[in-house]
Amino acid sequence: MSGVMELLPLEQVAFEGMIDVIRREFERFGYLPIATPAMELTEVLLRKTGGETERQVYLVQSTGSAEQGDDPDLALRFDLTVPLARYVAEHEHQLSFPFRRHQIQPVYRGERPQRGRYREFYQCDIDVIDRNELSLRFDAEIPAVINSVFAALDFGEFVIRLNSRRLLAGLMEKLEIEPHVAALRELDRLDRQGPENVIASLSKIGVTNDAAQRLLELAATGLRTGSDAFTLLDEIGGDNDLLKQGVDEMRAVLTLVREWGVPEHRFGLDLSIARGLDYYTGTVYETTLVAHPELGSICSGGRYDDLAGQYTKSRLPGVGISIGLSRLFWQLQNADLLPAAKSTVEVLVGLLDDAGLPEALRIAAELRDAGVNTESVLVPDRIGNQLKFAAKNGIDLYVVAGENERQRGEVLVRNLRTQTQASADRKDVVAAVQAQ
């Protein structure tokens, strides 16, 4: 089936290892897990959008209901933000605010399949939601989480690029560019389309060539880290209220990110970051690998004024980010940045003769009791074949008690990584394995 990611077992081990790390770091910062059903009511999912996303939604209907000629009233989630909005609105009075939640689940889009773009793909999201007001201090917590996640994932140096939609709106007001949101969307396409195409698109929505040029000059300042970011903010100044507010907020956020302990080279101000989604209103984030800018942003998000206006009268401002994990995994695999495939199996306990089965089962049980993931060979075979099985399946250790070993009260422990082997006392098998 095209357009979906299906992994072989050792790839799946690597993928789940990434999920485990992401979840661990999310929870390290106090984000609580939630999971929402894959299916939502159609009226909930399609309330917001219009346009391209709506055409890509997967409708769901049971065969029984289809036979009766009913219209589908269910659809698969296409992101984790709409389900979060519905969840918070539905359970508002049972939740505590500020509500920090993480959610790691697949989402579904009926896109034309492309390389690395899937119809089912995992998103790993965190958001903090509060009622009525959400302090700007949360905008600075988000980069601290991103920093911990990507430091732990260990794919090389990365940098978190911050910007402010309010600051950008202020800049556009200064440059007399209207309407803001359409122009922001064009700016977001800058790295994919190049400056000339963006200037052409901007001119179509009424932006003068001169204003477009000046906007792109500012965007071209690129990433500014450390004190350079604050110097740039000073230069931008505050010609109008929006701009002044945006600059002040950005200054406060960057100051706080430093206090959260994020290393200075890992974050900065980048005026070209706009994010395409309409609902962002303040701080926006993108994250890139320093050695692999061609991968684009591997973790993005922003601040929004009101999460769930469609579903509740409560005003629920929030800030959050999303990691598109399936795509990232595909990119890392293609760029050869994933470590060598390792199994969850740590030891293969071999079997050379039927008479050895009870002893082999006891050895395996002792290893498992000691917390060692252990696979048992249950049908005797040549040792060469068993070692081949271990090697092919990324299992590092092979333990066996053949007839000779059993007579001597020993076991043989072979390390496939170091290509060494040694005998050990039968009673010390756990220690011998743990010493490898």
Added chain:
Amino acid sequence: MSGVMELLPLEQVAFEGMIDVIRREFERFGYLPIATPAMELTEVLLRKTGGETERQVYLVQSTGSAEQGDDPDLALRFDLTVPLARYVAEHEHQLSFPFRRHQIQPVYRGERPQRGRYREFYQCDIDVIDRNELSLRFDAEIPAVINSVFAALDFGEFVIRLNSRRLLAGLMEKLEIEPHVAALRELDRLDRQGPENVIASLSKIGVTNDAAQRLLELAATGLRTGSDAFTLLDEIGGDNDLLKQGVDEMRAVLTLVREWGVPEHRFGLDLSIARGLDYYTGTVYETTLVAHPELGSICSGGRYDDLAGQYTKSRLPGVGISIGLSRLFWQLQNADLLPAAKSTVEVLVGLLDDAGLPEALRIAAELRDAGVNTESVLVPDRIGNQLKFAAKNGIDLYVVAGENERQRGEVLVRNLRTQTQASADRKDVVAAVQAQ
């Protein structure tokens, strides 16, 4: 939305805790993770069945495709066995056999919602698949895994009931009951329907009253553990080849389960276990909680001759079990068998004044670096409100450095579980928390 399970955050923590334990124990025995897409091609999913399941399948179609008037060519998986069959057939030449896999994913059925029956529910499956032949020894590994899983889940004593479809078929041949499979399905309904209804149903498929009575008498022997199981097998004897083979196999499996180290009171022979599914051919399993037989089987499965005959010419025998986790979670919750809700958050670092923010952020960062899941209060509030937040959200520890503590170079550590608090040197905050 009715008929789906959606949990509050602390319930989700408990649910994911169960998944973590199940996955850990599956991997302890060398079962490798796989995940298949929620959507399969309709022609793949509907190739096998017919009847009730087919009416309950969820068809999937993108809005774009629906507008064009196309028929849906995708559907949501309704179990993990059909996707496993397709997966093994598709990747056969990249897999190593015997192939032990686990799969923990939601499945979808368009059932009429009932209490504890969901339209989306998690299944946790393991299977071992081999090519051409699969040794009976694997039938004995399965109860060893079940034993480890439910011992680790710690919901009280449980017992694994084994039986053999081959033995049952032999018994039916002896009792001149035909056709076997239909009669097996009736026998499987015994505990829900009662003996009289089953005798009536059996008579409809041509089973004489006398034969039905004798079959139910055998089923009524109930669970036999330890040497009682072997005595019963001796009594059954071997009047025909099928019966003799079934009895011999059952004897071998029960002997091996003991050698795998499963305690004698945790498994036995129960002639009433039949399992409803057509494809089981040998050993079948059910698992019940000793103190809660009303929950029914919480883990069931069996041996089958050929997993993927629809998708490949290779003969792929296997044996496996499934835990219906969403239903089990609902049952345990209703029977009050779940432990009290605990958060993934271990420490809440409080904030009493704006000037204390940098110090509060440093304390939280030190705790996180030490591996402690720590949530930060970012906006100052009365200490009473912060303690209420911690208590409501299942957070056991509260750490704060107010103005007085900061002047004295101290922190306050409050344990909400023991209702005690103590001051500690600021530099010892990690140790003070870890000592709780």
